[in-house]
């Protein structure tokens with residue numbers, strides 16, 4: 013528990029302006045310094061959301077004998093909600109937090125739904141100055157209203173069409189994504205009645221690229237998959253692009269995030285979406301209900317390195333080597349998982365188009381994953397290649413990194429966004445299309461399957477038929 017007290021003390025010193033962050037971190041007790049410093053930094057990043065959770069759950073009022081300060085509550089609640097749990101043996105302080113575990117978790121989820129964030133990373137409050145150059149984007153949910161209605165709605169509230177970075181009442185239509193509006197970064201939507209009713213969806217510009225590039229077809233018999241859906245921004249975008257017709261199977265593995273997804277889809281009235289709580293990797297592509305799936309979105313968990321934050325550099329001098337090694341291991345694990353997800357999508361027999369995206373800036377999760385996917389057995393068997401640049405948002409200038417591709421000219425088919433420079437968060441988009449015709453024998457599962465799947469019994473049955 014000592015390191016929580018050390019971290020809380022460092023936060024107290026920061027609050028009372030007893031030095032710079034760097035100085036205060038450097039003067040923390042030697043034992044566990046790197047660990048406590050990391051906790052201080054991480055807690056600062058999430059301070060606003062954690063403070064809101066602590067206040068609304070009345071933790072301090074009810075546990076004032078054990079949890080003696082807001083900062084102590086902050087570091088403990090940080091670990092409870094954002095890591096694998098409080099790293100300390102049982103004792104009265106830990107017990108005091110755990111007594112409120114359910115309420116703290118539900119308040120945290122409530123805030124995430126309210127802010128319509130796609131990941132915990134988007135709750136980071138310590139944005140850097142680049143964040144001030146990224147407009148606040150709002151996508152009009154065209155299943156519920158038109159962009160013209162939305163423009164009229166904002167105009168009637170005193171907004172005017174101008175560069176959104178110029179002042180707080182300026183907004184504009186985005187130049188790349190239809191139905192996307194850009195506002196001043198300082199503008200808050202969370203109390204807006206159109207936002208609350210699902211007519212407006214807060215979604216970063218780059219995060220709108222995947223569904224737009226996937227461009228699912230229209231028609232009552234058209235079927236798409238969102239492989240990794242929660243909280244549902246891209247799913248609801250797909251739904252709107254399909255004009256709420258046809259069908260989208262929206263998979264999400266995580267229980268809590270699945271609840272968020274279901275709520276989001278219901279608020280946005282996405283009637284053509286069937287949310288399914290399942291690990292996409294266990295879904296049997298040969299199951300007859302997926303026989304018509306032609307378009308698949310794969311937007312899996314990633315490092316989130318494209319999402320801007322300012323405080324990480326402070327850790328560099330503290331534990332650089334440790335961080336580098338951890339980061340490498342993490343990226344390796346993530347990229348193996350990301351590759352599996354794309355390869356699994358390629359096994360759907362009628363899939364024609366697969367969009368893979370991340371909010372990472374690392375080539376390990378982007379171009380290199382794409383490169384591996386292209387040379388995989390699954391891609392060869394099904395005949396997947398990269399879509400030509402002309403069908404992957406050609407008006408967007410920043411493309412993939414040529415030096416990371418086996419064939420550098422393929423980088424033109426990829427999209428990159430650099431945080432701040434492109435008025436978006438950092439992002440990556442790729443699009444695979446089925447090139448040649450697929451014979452029925454080539455649709456069988458390749459021999460080099462990396463995973464065991466829970467649907468394997470069913471699949472064997474289907475294969476026998």
Ligand SMILES: C[S@@+](CC[C@H](N)C(=O)[O-])C[C@H]1O[C@@H](n2cnc3c(N)ncnc32)[C@H](O)[C@@H]1O
Nearest residue numbers: 240242243244245246264265266291292311313
């Ligand atoms: C980057 S988020 C998706 C964001 C979402 N596309 C949006 O725009 O709102 C990745 C999501 O995939 C889920 N996920 C990760 N692995 C999965 C798997 N194997 N099957 C289904 N969902 C998975 C995670 O729980 C997380 O909610």
